[in-house]
Amino acid sequence: MLKNKKKTTEEEKVALENQTQSEIEQEIEQVNEARAPEVDSEVEAVEEISVEEKLQGDLKEANDKYLRLYAEFDNYKRRTTKERIDLLQSAGKDVLLSILPVADDLERAIKAMESVSDVKAIKEGIILVSSKLKNTLxxxxxxxxxxxxTVFDADIHEAITNIPAPSADLKGKVIDEVEKGYYLNDKVLRFAKVVVGS
Known part of the structure; x- marks a missing residue:
């Protein structure tokens, strides 16, 4: 009977251990289930922090690139503005230097007109100065x-007035030129002021 009792106690012990073990496993499972959202939220928070840190780093890098690009563009703008101003100030320098000898010739012609009585010589001198100016330009x-x-063209002519055409073939054409027009490298520099036949 003692043996039987011992057996029973051992069986009870084993059953109790099994029961206790299954209860412990159930409790662990319950605790895990209860903590699962907490653990998930902690994992998500860690992931969010790392994503947030990455985005903060990307934002800082983008801002740095933007500031450098803005500074570079600002320097470029300042430099080109300065170059443009320098170019505008010295653009006419070359043309003016080439016209100065013509101005000198005109002064000589005016001085010569005071003492010379021969009009023919003065006329030739002025024609020479005029041709020198045209060559320089x-x-x-x-x-x-x-x-x-030529036929009146509003793109290159500026009509001052219309007058009756002396002949039929001059209708719509330029009859007289009040002020000469000029081209600069095939672009209109100054429009010709003309009288048109009607």
Missing amino acids: GQKGIKEMESIG
């Missing part, structure tokens, strides 16, 4: 517009 890309006898 031609070298700089300026050429005269031929307007008299």
Whole structure:
């Protein structure tokens, strides 16, 4: 009977241990289930922090690139503005230097007019100065517009007035030129002021 009792106690012990073990496992499972959302939220928080830190780093890098690019553009703008101002201030320098000898010739012609009685010589001198001026301007890309006898073109002519045409073939054409027009490298520099036949 003792043996039986011992057996029973051992069986009870084993059953109790099994029961206790299953209860412990159930409790662990319950605790895990209860903590699961907490653990998930902690994992998500860690993930969010790392994503947030990454985004903060990306934002800082983008801001740095933006500031550098803005500073570079600002420097470029300042430099080109300065170059443009320098160019505008010295753009006419070359043309003016080439016209100065013509101005000197004109002064000489005026002085010569005071003491010379021969009008023919003065006339030739003025014609020479005029041709020198035209050559100098031609070298700089300026050429005269031929307007008299051509069809009126509003793109290159400015009509001062209309007069009756002396002949039928001059209707709508330029009869007289009040002020000459000029091209600068095939672009209109100054419109010709003309009288048009109607």
